Amino acid sequence: MENDELVxxxxxxxxRGILSxxxxxxxxxxxxxxxxxxxxxxxxxxxxxxxLYPLLRRLESQGLLQSDWRIVDExxxxxxxxxxxxxxxxxxxxxxxxxxxTATITQMLS
Amino acid sequence: MNLIDKYVAEVGKHLPLLKGREDVEKELKSTLEDMLExxxxxxxxxxxxxxxxxxxxxxxxxxxxxxxxxxHPYLIGPRMFPFFLMVLKxxxxxxxxxxxxxxxxxxxxxxxxxxxxxxxxxxxxFGNALSTAIAAxxxxxxxxxxxxxxxxxxxxxxxxxxxxxxxxxxxxxxDPDMVKRGDLIVEVVFTALxxxxxNGLFNLPxxxxxxxxxxxxxxxxxxxxxxxxVYLLVTAKWNTPGRIAKVIIEAVxxxxxxxxxxxxxxxxxxxxxxxxxxxxxxxxGAAGLAAYYTTSITLIVILIIQGIELAKALYELLRINYRKx
Numbered sequence: 001m002e003n004d005e006l007v008x009x010x011x012x013x014x015x016r017g018i019l020s021x022x023x024x025x026x027x028x029x030x031x032x033x034x035x036x037x038x039x040x041x042x043x044x045x046x047x048x049x050x051x052l053y054p055l056l057r058r059l060e061s062q063g064l065l066q067s068d069w070r071i072v073d074e075x076x077x078x079x080x081x082x083x084x085x086x087x088x089x090x091x092x093x094x095x096x097x098x099x100x101x102t103a104t105i106t107q108m109l110s
Numbered sequence: 111m112n113l114i115d116k117y118v119a120e121v122g123k124h125l126p127l128l129k130g131r132e133d134v135e136k137e138l139k140s141t142l143e144d145m146l147e148x149x150x151x152x153x154x155x156x157x158x159x160x161x162x163x164x165x166x167x168x169x170x171x172x173x174x175x176x177x178x179x180x181x182h183p184y185l186i187g188p189r190m191f192p193f194f195l196m197v198l199k200x201x202x203x204x205x206x207x208x209x210x211x212x213x214x215x216x217x218x219x220x221x222x223x224x225x226x227x228x229x230x231x232x233x234x235x236f237g238n239a240l241s242t243a244i245a246a247x248x249x250x251x252x253x254x255x256x257x258x259x260x261x262x263x264x265x266x267x268x269x270x271x272x273x274x275x276x277x278x279x280x281x282x283x284x285d286p287d288m289v290k291r292g293d294l295i296v297e298v299v300f301t302a303l304x305x306x307x308x309n310g311l312f313n314l315p316x317x318x319x320x321x322x323x324x325x326x327x328x329x330x331x332x333x334x335x336x337x338x339x340v341y342l343l344v345t346a347k348w349n350t351p352g353r354i355a356k357v358i359i360e361a362v363x364x365x366x367x368x369x370x371x372x373x374x375x376x377x378x379x380x381x382x383x384x385x386x387x388x389x390x391x392x393x394x395g396a397a398g399l400a401a402y403y404t405t406s407i408t409l410i411v412i413l414i415i416q417g418i419e420l421a422k423a424l425y426e427l428l429r430i431n432y433r434k435x
Contacts, residue, residue, distance in 0.1 A: 033137060034144040050170060050178040053137065057130070057179070069136070076144075079137050 019047060019055060021098060024091045027065060030082035056081055064090055113162045114142050117172060124176030134179060142169070186254045193292060194254045197299050198247065205246045205303070209239035246303060253299050261343065286429070287348040298339045305332045320373055327366050334359045353427040360420040367413045371406070 022045050026036060033053055040047055059065045064087035071077050083091065122135045146165055150157040169175065177183075186194050213235025308328065338355050342348065 032140070034141045049141065050175050053134070053141075054178050057134075076140050077136070078140050078144075079133070 018098075019045075019051065020059065021091075021094050022047075023052070023055060023059065024064060024083055024087055024094070027081055027083040027087070030080045032078035032080050034078075036081065059087070063087075113159065113166065114139060114146070117166050117169075118142070120172035121176045124173050126177065126180040126182075138175075142166075145169075182259075184258065186251070186258055190254055190258050193295060194250070197254075197296055198250050200296070201246050201250050201299060201303060202243055205307075206239050206243050208307075209242050210235065213238065245306070249303055249306065250299055253295075253302055257295065257298075257343070260340070286426070289342045289346055289348060291343060291346070294339050294343050298336055298343075301332055301336050301339070305329065305336075308332075321370075324366060324370060324373075327362075331359060331363045331366065334362075348426070350427070353423065356423040357420065357427055360416060360423050364413065364416045364420060367409055367416060371409050371413065 022040060023036070026039055031039060033049075033056060036056075037047060037049065037052055056065065056067070060067055060081070064084060065081050066084045067079050067081045069077050070080050118135050118139045121138060122131055125131050125134060142165065146157050146161060149161050149165060153161065213232065309325070334355070338352065338359065341355075342352060345352070
């Protein structure tokens with residue numbers, strides 16, 4: 001029973017690192033926060049709102065994302081995010097690192 | 111104003127941001143509206159207040175949401191923390207030792223030496239040591255909290271970035287103009303503490319009016335030292351203006367000490383009051399005499415130390431300019 005909490009905490013730490021990667025990967029085409037959340041969730045990556053929005057802000061302040069307010073389909077104004085050129089370059093590098101890392105870990109765990 | 115607007119306003123009130131507050135509020139409102147629409151669709155009925163309440167309950171308390179936007183959740187961040195601990199340990203040890211020594215001196219020289227008074231002096235000593243230690247702790251925290259915010263993030267590499275560390279640098283002569291940030295931070299902390307401590311000390315009734323006219327000058331030298339250190343922390347390297355400022359500060363310090371030595375009646379331990387002491391009791395007279403000489407000797411020791419510091423500062427200033435040619 002007590003291990004549950006430990007596992008939850010470790011999972012949280014593991015996820016914290018890969019969320020940026022997940023978000024960058026999904027912003028090849030522009031999305032607003034809520035649609036991105038649903039897109040991530042549809043693919044099995046559940047993320048809390050209170051984690052996603054600050055993360056988007058941070059990635060944008062680091063120059064990896066661009067955003068602007070727009071009104072599409074006469075709906076309410078939404079902030080659309082899309083990956084920047086720098087973001088793409090970073091994502092390419094991260095992808096490589098990720099494959100190497102998963103290969104190593106998979107081998108270790110098998 | 112509906113519930114969502116009130117909720118968004120509440121989040122905005124708690125946001126720790128200076129910039130982009132409106133943006134965050136607008137985005138939050140837009141998201142909540144989207145979610146509410148989804149909810150209504152799923153339920154198959156138009157949105158109502160019960161639905162809004164359920165949504166906001168799910169979303170979380172405004173304080174929690176607002177705090178998730180905090181870009182700087184640390185008073186003293188992990189990069190500074192090891193240094194903070196180190197400095198804290200040194201400062202607390204030094205402060206407590208000084209306070210206990212001062213109290214012991216006071217206890218020994220206290221007269222008349224009735225047992226009750228003696229106990230009182232000792233208890234007061236412990237009390238003072240404790241309160242000074244707490245005050246010192248607070249000062250160290252304040253200095254580090256300020257440094258945490260002043261120092262640019264990348265510059266902190268010197269403290270924590272193991273990647274830049276080259277084992278070959280152990281063999282290499284260090285660049286004499288490079289500033290050691292750790293040393294500087296320690297110096298800033300101690301100068302600030304010294305400033306606070308001396309100003310507390312100056313309030314003791316042993317110092318005369320003749321002495322108190324020097325206090326602003328002494329404070330100015332200390333402040334100059336702190337400003338120079340912070341400047342060096344930011345520039346990370348000694349340069350000519352920095353060296354000149356150092357020489358000036360040291361020279362002013364020496365000037366003050368010299369004038370102090372030549373000024374009579376700095377403390378109450380003058381010849382006149384000494385005569386009174388001797389009349390009261392011989393032991394007290396001896397203690398007073400010791401205190402009288404202590405003042406002069408202390409000043410002379412300070413003068414020697416300052417002289418060495420000035421010579422070093424001058425040498426470095428000349429060397430920096432010599433190398434440029």
